[in-house]
Amino acid sequence: MTMSSRVIAIVAASLLLGGTAFAQTMAPATPAPASKMAPATKKVQKPHTAASLECSKEADAKGLHGKERKKFRSECKSKAAKPN
16 A cells, blocks of 8 residues: 555544544533522622711722721721711
8 A cells, every 4th residue: 555545544534433523412411400509608798888988988099908998997987987
């Protein structure tokens, strides 16, 4: 056999055998029943109060981040909650 006839034979065999591999499809994954699924844990967010939003704006203006921001907002909101 010559080299070109070997290449042709290999290509033909690859097409015949490879075609069946591409024709097979995966079985669709079936979802688990709702009773067996873990409950979704979503964090419920509280609505922002006017004082909270104002304190956030002040913290932004001061360029506070991280622990400093959290401490500032906490103090600011507690001052806003106290009646004068």
